Amino acid sequence: MTTTPEIETLMLTCGRDARRAFQALGKFSSGARNGGLMAAADAIQNDQAQILEANAADLEAAREKGLSAAMLDRLALDADRLRGISDGLRSIAALPDTLGVVSDEWERPNGLLIQRVRVPLGVIGIIYESRPNVTVDAAGLCLKSGNAVILRGGSESLRSNRALHEAFVSGLESAGLPGGAVQLVPTTDREAVGFLLSSMGDYVDVIVPRGGRSLVERVKQDARVPVIGHLDGICHIYVHSQADQDKAVDIAVNAKMRRTGICGAAETILVDRQIADTALPAIVNALTEKDCEVRGDKDVCHRCPNAVPATDADWSTEYLDAIVSIRVVDGLDAAIEHIETYGSGHTESIVTEDQEAADRFLADVDSAIVLHNASTQFADGGEFGMGAEIGIATGRIHARGPVGAEQLTSYKYVVRGSGQIRP
Amino acid sequence: MTTTPEIETLMLTCGRDARRAFQALGKFSSGARNGGLMAAADAIQNDQAQILEANAADLEAAREKGLSAAMLDRLALDADRLRGISDGLRSIAALPDTLGVVSDEWERPNGLLIQRVRVPLGVIGIIYESRPNVTVDAAGLCLKSGNAVILRGGSESLRSNRALHEAFVSGLESAGLPGGAVQLVPTTDREAVGFLLSSMGDYVDVIVPRGGRSLVERVKQDARVPVIGHLDGICHIYVHSQADQDKAVDIAVNAKMRRTGICGAAETILVDRQIADTALPAIVNALTEKDCEVRGDKDVCHRCPNAVPATDADWSTEYLDAIVSIRVVDGLDAAIEHIETYGSGHTESIVTEDQEAADRFLADVDSAIVLHNASTQFADGGEFGMGAEIGIATGRIHARGPVGAEQLTSYKYVVRGSGQIRP
Numbered sequence: 001m002t003t004t005p006e007i008e009t010l011m012l013t014c015g016r017d018a019r020r021a022f023q024a025l026g027k028f029s030s031g032a033r034n035g036g037l038m039a040a041a042d043a044i045q046n047d048q049a050q051i052l053e054a055n056a057a058d059l060e061a062a063r064e065k066g067l068s069a070a071m072l073d074r075l076a077l078d079a080d081r082l083r084g085i086s087d088g089l090r091s092i093a094a095l096p097d098t099l100g101v102v103s104d105e106w107e108r109p110n111g112l113l114i115q116r117v118r119v120p121l122g123v124i125g126i127i128y129e130s131r132p133n134v135t136v137d138a139a140g141l142c143l144k145s146g147n148a149v150i151l152r153g154g155s156e157s158l159r160s161n162r163a164l165h166e167a168f169v170s171g172l173e174s175a176g177l178p179g180g181a182v183q184l185v186p187t188t189d190r191e192a193v194g195f196l197l198s199s200m201g202d203y204v205d206v207i208v209p210r211g212g213r214s215l216v217e218r219v220k221q222d223a224r225v226p227v228i229g230h231l232d233g234i235c236h237i238y239v240h241s242q243a244d245q246d247k248a249v250d251i252a253v254n255a256k257m258r259r260t261g262i263c264g265a266a267e268t269i270l271v272d273r274q275i276a277d278t279a280l281p282a283i284v285n286a287l288t289e290k291d292c293e294v295r296g297d298k299d300v301c302h303r304c305p306n307a308v309p310a311t312d313a314d315w316s317t318e319y320l321d322a323i324v325s326i327r328v329v330d331g332l333d334a335a336i337e338h339i340e341t342y343g344s345g346h347t348e349s350i351v352t353e354d355q356e357a358a359d360r361f362l363a364d365v366d367s368a369i370v371l372h373n374a375s376t377q378f379a380d381g382g383e384f385g386m387g388a389e390i391g392i393a394t395g396r397i398h399a400r401g402p403v404g405a406e407q408l409t410s411y412k413y414v415v416r417g418s419g420q421i422r423p
Numbered sequence: 424m425t426t427t428p429e430i431e432t433l434m435l436t437c438g439r440d441a442r443r444a445f446q447a448l449g450k451f452s453s454g455a456r457n458g459g460l461m462a463a464a465d466a467i468q469n470d471q472a473q474i475l476e477a478n479a480a481d482l483e484a485a486r487e488k489g490l491s492a493a494m495l496d497r498l499a500l501d502a503d504r505l506r507g508i509s510d511g512l513r514s515i516a517a518l519p520d521t522l523g524v525v526s527d528e529w530e531r532p533n534g535l536l537i538q539r540v541r542v543p544l545g546v547i548g549i550i551y552e553s554r555p556n557v558t559v560d561a562a563g564l565c566l567k568s569g570n571a572v573i574l575r576g577g578s579e580s581l582r583s584n585r586a587l588h589e590a591f592v593s594g595l596e597s598a599g600l601p602g603g604a605v606q607l608v609p610t611t612d613r614e615a616v617g618f619l620l621s622s623m624g625d626y627v628d629v630i631v632p633r634g635g636r637s638l639v640e641r642v643k644q645d646a647r648v649p650v651i652g653h654l655d656g657i658c659h660i661y662v663h664s665q666a667d668q669d670k671a672v673d674i675a676v677n678a679k680m681r682r683t684g685i686c687g688a689a690e691t692i693l694v695d696r697q698i699a700d701t702a703l704p705a706i707v708n709a710l711t712e713k714d715c716e717v718r719g720d721k722d723v724c725h726r727c728p729n730a731v732p733a734t735d736a737d738w739s740t741e742y743l744d745a746i747v748s749i750r751v752v753d754g755l756d757a758a759i760e761h762i763e764t765y766g767s768g769h770t771e772s773i774v775t776e777d778q779e780a781a782d783r784f785l786a787d788v789d790s791a792i793v794l795h796n797a798s799t800q801f802a803d804g805g806e807f808g809m810g811a812e813i814g815i816a817t818g819r820i821h822a823r824g825p826v827g828a829e830q831l832t833s834y835k836y837v838v839r840g841s842g843q844i845r846p
Contacts, residue, residue: 023763026787108808112797119789122819201643205819220624226649226820247842254844340446362837364449366542374535374840383845384836385531396545396628396833397649398821410819413807414785417797419670421677422806 003195007187011195014150014183015203018123021180022148025120028177030097036177037093037140041086043171044136044164048082054163055132062130062156074131075157085136085164088388092140095387098406099146113416118409120146122205125196126390127219129211130154135161138210139168139182141390145408150204152185152193197222208403210391213318228403230394232318232344233263235376238335238361239283240352241274247373248279248351249286254375255349256324257290263392264347264379267318269326270335273299276328280304284326292322299328315342332357336364343367345394347379368394368401426618430610434618437573437606438626441546444603445571448543451600453520459600460516460563464509466594467559467587471505477586478555485553485579497554498580508559508587511811515563518810521829522569536839541832543569545628548619549813550642552634553577558584561633562591562605564813568831573627575608575616620645631826633814636741651826653817655741655767656686658799661758661784662706663775664697670796671702671774672709677798678772679747680713686815687770687802690741692749693758696722699751703727707749715745722751738765755780759787766790768817770802791817791824 003011025033044051055077062075077085104116124147128134135151142149153161161184169179185192197207201224209219209229216229237255239248255266271279276299284294284304294300295314296307307326314325315338329335339348349371350361358372369379379402381389386404393399399407426434448456467474478500485498500508527539547570551557558574565572576584584607592602608615620630624647632642632652639652660678662671678689694702699722707717707727717723718737719730730749737748738761752758762771772794773784781795792802802825804812809827816822822830 023789026789106808108806112801114807221647224644226818228820244842250842250844258845358839362839366446366449367835369836369838371838372840374838374843375845377845378535378838378843383531384537385529395649397651400833401836410823412790413792413824415792415794415797415801416781416785417795419667419673420797420801421673422681422798422800 003191003199007189007191007195010186011192011200014185015123015200017180018148018150018183019203021178022120022123024178025146025148025181030099032175032177033143033146034093036172036175037089037143039175040140040168040171041089041093043167043174044082044086044089047163047167048079051082051160051163051167052077052079054159058157058159065156067156071130071156075160077132077160081133085133088133088137089140092144092388092405095144095405098144098409103411110420111418112420115414116411117414118406119412121408121410123148123150123203124408125150125152125200125204125207125225127152127193127196127207127209127211127215128154129215130156132157132160132164134210135164135184136168137388138208138390141388141405142408143181144405147408148181148183150183150185150196152196155188158188194222198224201225208390226398228391228393228395228399230263230346230392232394233265233346233379233392234268234316234318234342234344235264235266235346235379236268236270236339236343236348237266237376238270238329238339238348238350239272239275239279240332240335240350240354240357241272242354242357243272243275243279243351244353245275245279245282249282251349251351251373251375252283253286253290255377256287257292257322258375258377260322261320262377264377265320266376267324268315268342269324270329270338271326272335273328273330276303280326280328287324290322292324294324294326296326297328300326318344332360336361339365339367346392347371347376349374349376368392426614426622430612430614430618433609434615434623437608438546438623440603441571441573441606442626444601445543445546447601448569448571448604453522455598455600456566456569457516459595459598460512460566462598463563463591463594464512464516466590466597467505467509467512470586470590471502474505474583474586474590475500475502477582481580481582488579490579494553494579497552498583500555500583504556508556511556511560512563515567515811515828518567518828521567521832526834533843534841535843538837539834540837541829542835544831544833546571546573546626547831548573548575548623548627548630548648550575550616550619550630550632550634550638551577552638553579555580555583555587557633558587558607559591560811561631561813564811564828565831566604567828570831571604571606573606573608573619575619578611581611617645621647624648629821631813649821651814651816651818651822653686653769653815655817656688656769656802656815657691657739657741657765657767658687658689658769658802659691659693659762659766659771660689660799661693661752661762661771661773662695662698662702663755663758663773663777663780664695665777665780666695666698666702666774667776668698668702668705672705674772674774674796674798675706676709676713678800679710680715680745681798681800683745684743685800687800688743689799690748691738691765692747693752693761694749695758696751696753699726703749703751710747713745715747717747717749719749720751723749741767755783759784762788762790769815770794770799772797772799791815
């Protein structure tokens with residue numbers, strides 16, 4: 001892909017400014033960074049009128065373009081949502097500091113004292129769709145860990161993002177922090193994204209895509225810098241032969257239906273043949289009562305007239321909707337094999353009262369999060385106690401599972417000697 | 424780049440076999456994996472005759488191609504070196520196990536117990552030059568952490584690598600482990616590397632390049648999977664105004680001259696102006712006595728007739744040779760600024776008796792390894808007590824500094840509940 005010189009200049013300036021601000025940030029204490037986050041939260045509330053006006057313009061343009069009601073809802077801000085966004089920043093400021101923590105420490109026989117100390121990642125590029133709240137959440141989490149950030153949101157939310165960004169930066173600067181630490185890509189030109197992914201390795205340490213599968217795939221394909229992201233959340237519940245069937249029903253319904261659009265929502269339920277006759281009707285009835293469509297294999301349809309037949313494609317589909325696929329399996333090994341074959345390595349849960357079976361499942365299922373007797377909807381940084389998250393990583397490099405402030409750090413080795421030379 | 428169908432088939436088979444072996448490896452205990460490493464060490468010693476014969480053929484072909492003496496030396500094996508290689512495997516087997524370690528654990532108010540548990544990375548691709556020992560070291564370290572590995576060495580060492588690989592696999596299999604966990608790319612066709620880097624993301628989790636700058640750059644440019652590697656080791660010694668000058672001389676000479684060809688060798692020495700009159704001649708004389716060429720700025724050349732003038736390019740050059748650049752700086756901030764401008768983020772050391780200055784340097788210099796009163800040549804996994812290393816990472820993602828067995832792991836979250844559903 002070619003890039004026009006204008007875009008290149010814009011983007012390189014953006015990258016250099018972010019890098020410089022990142023270096024400047026190193027001089028500030030965590031208290032100062034938290035003060036900056038609080039000031040940004042205040043600024044967003046103070047600038048409410050301008051932000052809502054910009055958002056109204058985005059919404060009007062989006063309606064003219066014929067965006068779906070769901071998309072419009074994601075894009076829309078109001079006073080309540082803005083307060084939620086500001087409160088989110090304040091709760092990030094209140095999180096314990098992750099920088100400077102000595103995560104490991106040991107002494108060598110020659111007297112060298114080695115410490116592994118947590119440091120920021122550097123400059124983080126965030127590419128996201130048209131949710132203006134991500135502009136603030138992501139910037140807040142990056143700053144919390146001492147990183148600079150380059151934000152590139154969906155073009156539908158450009159006016160809203162600009163207004164939020166302006167408020168955020170003015171808040172930072174009023175607290176004495178470098179406003180350049182939060183950069184908003186200054187153009188909606190698609191070339192700019194390509195350039196950010198492919199040609200800014202000198203300035204950007206990692207890219208985090210936040211959005212649907214096509215966005216993440218594109219980022220992974222084009223990026224020449226490391227990417228932390230996830231593609232699919234095809235999460236499974238396995239109801240083991242020794243399951244407490246009441247728990248199984250509660251967990252299955254919650255994992256599928258609490259919110260169907262999040263990546264931790266269950267998409268497939270595996271039911272052990274030994275308890276299929278009783279567990280299956282209970283689970284299927286509970287789900288259909290909640291207006292969930294059940295697609296089952298032969299063993300399911302045979303027992304549950306309210307299920308429709310599943311096709312092979314169902315086992316690898318992330319519905320993100322009130323649809324679930326259900327299959328009968330012959331024991332723990334068959335369940336694990338199904339998950340290995342069709343899962344996306346995100347989150348899986350076993351329901352059982354048999355501790356040994358649970359331990360085997362937790363050890364052998366190779367997913368970012370494995371649970372015993374709990375809903376897959378707990379796959380969330382907030383629920384894990386991380387305070388906030390920038391997403392869930394399904395890759396195995398650097399971060400896996402919820403990506404919070406700690407996962408946005410690197411480390412360095414600090415070695416203290418008394419004149420040691422290497423023999 | 425296009426790839427012929429033959430190469431694609433070869434490489435996809437290799438990737439699938441590695442992935443399958445990785446999954447099979449999960450069933451083996453660390454004791455079993457260590458047993459496999461010991462058996463591989465034995466097999467390499469038992470197959471000494473075939474390995475040395477293959478190496479002799481490589482050496483002959485390399486001589487005909489006119490390879491340098493240094494390259495031939497890297498390629499050459501003999502009984503002693505083979506014993507060293509086997510002993511290296513045995514010492515990897517003796518390292519403590521890194522898998523299954525619970526690195527963090529906490530309970531949520533709702534009773535969920537969350538553990539972060541160390542798991543293997545997956546399938547690791549190693550691309551290296553013509554040092555046959557890397558074939559065994561890298562495979563050993565990967566297996567230690569439960570990973571499968573795809574090895575691609577330099578074409579000059581192909582026969583040696585094949586013989587070593589065959590011995591390694593036969594050792595693994597004799598101990599009951601899946602031989603497929605160690606794959607050697609079955610062709611020297613350069614297309615195969617391109618395909619490995621660009622099109623095997625379904626099978627390969629991370630690529631580790633081991634070699635010179637051009638190899639690493641090519642890998643970083645072409646890879647569509649994460650890369651752990653380092654480009655340059657432009658390491659600095661800063662002799663502070665409060666340095667013990669005897670320590671400064673010893674550390675400078677050791678950091679530069681102990682071995683000049685390793686990435687932790689110092690390339691630039693910064694001397695504080697306050698002690699330049701005494702420290703400079705002492706350091707420069709000690710280095711020139713060891714036949715090190717000294718390239719200095721005006722302040723150095725003025726004080727030391729045995730120094731030659733440095734050019735601007737010297738400050739960003741990794742000599743990997745008996746050459747050093749020396750510059751006079753005005754205090755700690757100027758030293759840090761020089762390192763920020765010209766350093767490669769690898770390893771830097773301050774020599775001083777002033778604890779406050781040391782602490783500032785250790786905190787503010789943003790390199791993988793920062794030392795106080797110690798030689799930069801300690802930048803090594805063995806010297807850090809990691810037992811063995813696969814290289815030194817200067818990136819900030821996943822691993823930074825020496826990459827040992829622990830750095831070749833990922834983690835997963837194990838969550839134990841009693842029927843919790845998310846409100």
